[in-house]
Amino acid sequence: MKNNNIFKKIINHEISSNIIYQDNLITAFYDINPKAPVHILLVPNIEISTMNEINNKHKNILTRLMTVAVKIAIKKKINKSGYRLVINCNKHGCQDVYHLHIHLLGGKPLGPFCT
Numbered sequence: 687m688k689n690n691n692i693f694k695k696i697i698n699h700e701i702s703s704n705i706i707y708q709d710n711l712i713t714a715f716y717d718i719n720p721k722a723p724v725h726i727l728l729v730p731n732i733e734i735s736t737m738n739e740i741n742n743k744h745k746n747i748l749t750r751l752m753t754v755a756v757k758i759a760i761k762k763k764i765n766k767s768g769y770r771l772v773i774n775c776n777k778h779g780c781q782d783v784y785h786l787h788i789h790l791l792g793g794k795p796l797g798p799f800c801t
């Protein structure tokens with residue numbers, strides 16, 4: 687497991703990163719180790735460690751994450767060719783950073799499954 691707070695530091699602008707979108711609920715930034723030509727992470731601004739912590743109080747955040755992911759896909763011109771949204775959870779899901787995040791991957795054929 688990596689430093690739990692690394693994404694929080696990015697959200698708070700405490701470490702340098704390439705933030706491409708931020709509002710009152712979520713932040714989106716380029717993955718440091720991209721697995722595809724487009725690889726962007728979308729995260730809630732509040733600390734939610736995994737998908738297991740999600741509940742009805744988070745529905746505005748979840749909606750915002752999804753709608754902004756689509757807007758970024760359009761901006762990056764991968765909406766028509768296609769893309770993949772991935773959320774890894776815990777050990778078997780290969781979650782490395784314990785601050786909930788959605789991977790937006792695209793820009794090439796991704797194959798049957800990958801993150």
Ligand code: 5GP
Nearest residue numbers: 692703715716717718719774780781782783
């Ligand atoms: P996970 O395996 O937890 O679903 O994905 C974590 C992702 O965070 C990985 O794709 C990894 O490359 C990315 N990542 C880890 N540390 C940093 C960082 O400090 N900055 C950025 N921009 N991405 C990071």
